[in-house]
Amino acid sequence: xxxxFSQRGGDFRRVxxxxxxxxxTPQQLRDLILDAAQSIIEAQGLAGLSARxxxxxxxxxxxxxxxxxxxxxDVVLHVEGRVLDGLDQRLSEVxxxxxxxxxxxxxxxxxxAFSTQTPRLWNLLFExxxxxxxxxxxxxxxxxxxLTGRMEQAIAPEFTDGTAETRRDSARALWAxxxxxxxxxTADKLTSVTSQDAVRMIDDLVTTYLAGLAAPxx
Amino acid sequence: xxxxFSQRGGDFRRVxxxxxxxxxTPQQLRDLILDAAQSIIEAQGLAGLSARxxxxxxxxxxxxxxxxxxxxxDVVLHVEGRVLDGLDQRLSEVxxxxxxxxxxxxxxxxxxAFSTQTPRLWNLLFExxxxxxxxxxxxxxxxxxxLTGRMEQAIAPEFTDGTAETRRDSARALWAxxxxxxxxxTADKLTSVTSQDAVRMIDDLVTTYLAGLAAPxx
Numbered sequence: 001x002x003x004x005f006s007q008r009g010g011d012f013r014r015v016x017x018x019x020x021x022x023x024x025t026p027q028q029l030r031d032l033i034l035d036a037a038q039s040i041i042e043a044q045g046l047a048g049l050s051a052r053x054x055x056x057x058x059x060x061x062x063x064x065x066x067x068x069x070x071x072x073x074d075v076v077l078h079v080e081g082r083v084l085d086g087l088d089q090r091l092s093e094v095x096x097x098x099x100x101x102x103x104x105x106x107x108x109x110x111x112x113a114f115s116t117q118t119p120r121l122w123n124l125l126f127e128x129x130x131x132x133x134x135x136x137x138x139x140x141x142x143x144x145x146x147l148t149g150r151m152e153q154a155i156a157p158e159f160t161d162g163t164a165e166t167r168r169d170s171a172r173a174l175w176a177x178x179x180x181x182x183x184x185x186t187a188d189k190l191t192s193v194t195s196q197d198a199v200r201m202i203d204d205l206v207t208t209y210l211a212g213l214a215a216p217x218x
Numbered sequence: 219x220x221x222x223f224s225q226r227g228g229d230f231r232r233v234x235x236x237x238x239x240x241x242x243t244p245q246q247l248r249d250l251i252l253d254a255a256q257s258i259i260e261a262q263g264l265a266g267l268s269a270r271x272x273x274x275x276x277x278x279x280x281x282x283x284x285x286x287x288x289x290x291x292d293v294v295l296h297v298e299g300r301v302l303d304g305l306d307q308r309l310s311e312v313x314x315x316x317x318x319x320x321x322x323x324x325x326x327x328x329x330x331a332f333s334t335q336t337p338r339l340w341n342l343l344f345e346x347x348x349x350x351x352x353x354x355x356x357x358x359x360x361x362x363x364x365l366t367g368r369m370e371q372a373i374a375p376e377f378t379d380g381t382a383e384t385r386r387d388s389a390r391a392l393w394a395x396x397x398x399x400x401x402x403x404t405a406d407k408l409t410s411v412t413s414q415d416a417v418r419m420i421d422d423l424v425t426t427y428l429a430g431l432a433a434p435x436x
Contacts, residue, residue, distance in 0.1 A: 126402075126405060129405075169418070169419075169422055170422060170426065172419065173399070173419040173420075173422040173423045173426075176395075176398045176399040176402050176419055176423075177394075177395030177396070177423050178395070178398065179398040179401075179402065180394045180395050180396065180397040180398015180399065180400075180401065181391070181394040181395065181398065182398075183397075183398065183401060184344075184394050184397065187344060187347075200387070201387075201390065201391040201394055202391075204387055204388060204391040205391045205392070205394075205395050205427070207430070208388065208427050208430035208431055209423070209426050209427055210430065211429070211431075211433045212425070212426035212427055212429035212431075212433065213426055213429075213430075214433070215429045215430065215432070215433040
């Protein structure tokens with residue numbers, strides 16, 4: 001790790017813009033870096049992201065970023081963490097709000113809406129690959145568990161006789177299925193597969209799947 | 219269109235390798251170009267494909283490719299056409315073969331197996347985007363229709379009281395859902411979402427969806 005800047009009492013000194021000096025705590029600096037990385041990804045996708053470009057926007061040296069994060073993948077994982085948090089907030093909102101549709105339908109449609117509104121950030125979750133042999137950190141895994149938990153909660157009403165494990169498996173299968181329709185729609189590939197729009201397809205999928213869960217088992 | 223080579227009686231003359239001259243009919247030359255493009259994509263993905271690299275492999279000039287195809291996108295679309303044909307052959311085989319599993323289950327699992335065995339060719343169908351305002355050719359649309367038709371055929375047994383249109387809609391929703399599980403598995407993202415493997419998830423999805431189709435409508 002290269003220390004390009006002196007660190008005094010936990011503060012980092014912004015340089016580069018001579019007319020304007022300011023100091024930030026490590027936490028403020030982390031947030032600045034993640035804000036910059038997120039807006040670069042929103043504007044240009046992952047391909048446009050570099051430590052140099054983040055550094056240019058926040059007016060620190062690239063070395064500062066490596067004081068705060070292990071590497072650029074680590075920065076991206078933390079932006080993904082924000083995306084997962086944002087998605088989870090939307091899902092928990094639709095779960096607690098009243099509505100005519102079953103909760104699983106509301107969760108699935110909220111997932112589609114989220115991906116449509118922020119396609120580049122949503123796509124980041126699937127586009128970004130860690131180098132082989134690198135494990136996802138525990139905090140990231142935990143966020144994924146929380147998201148799947150929302151769908152488990154949503155399908156719980158149809159699960160009168162299933163175990164917690166089969167409910168969990170079903171929640172994940174349904175999640176991945178909804179993801180399929182969403183990703184075809186976001187990639188603009190759905191028009192070549194079907195004239196149905198994604199909202200209707202998800203409606204069909206979730207309705208039929210829930211009816212299947214509620215149907216007596218042979 | 220640039221004619222770099224004289225065309226005599228429909229034959230193209232291979233040049234570049236002075237010790238070895240041969241002529242090909244236009245159809246042979248198209249096949250040579252598609253063979254080369256396909257093997258480049260299989261080895262390196264779409265990013266490795268260029269007219270220059272195709273030309274180098276078949277020992278013709280890049281101009282020859284543009285005598286046979288409108289542009290590189292057109293070459294790629296025709297490779298995709300081969301992939302769609304190969305997939306359709308697999309699906310029609312599992313549909314006509316006997317088996318314990320319901321036909322929709324066999325079609326869905328064959329789709330997963332195809333993507334697992336030839337991930338780069340399969341991925342090409344989703345990775346390759348035509349320039350905006352360019353329409354997919356009718357022959358390509360027709361191949362997509364044929365594929366969806368396999369799933370329509372597969373779910374027909376559960377569709378005793380539905381219309382042809384609702385059956386078609388359900389076939390497409392189920393297809394896109396299976397695609398979701400498949401694409402997460404192929405991108406090695408499934409491990410981060412679930413410990414279930416893709417075969418089991420598709421089994422869960424299709425079984426529950428078919429039960430939902432068969433369940434009495436409210």
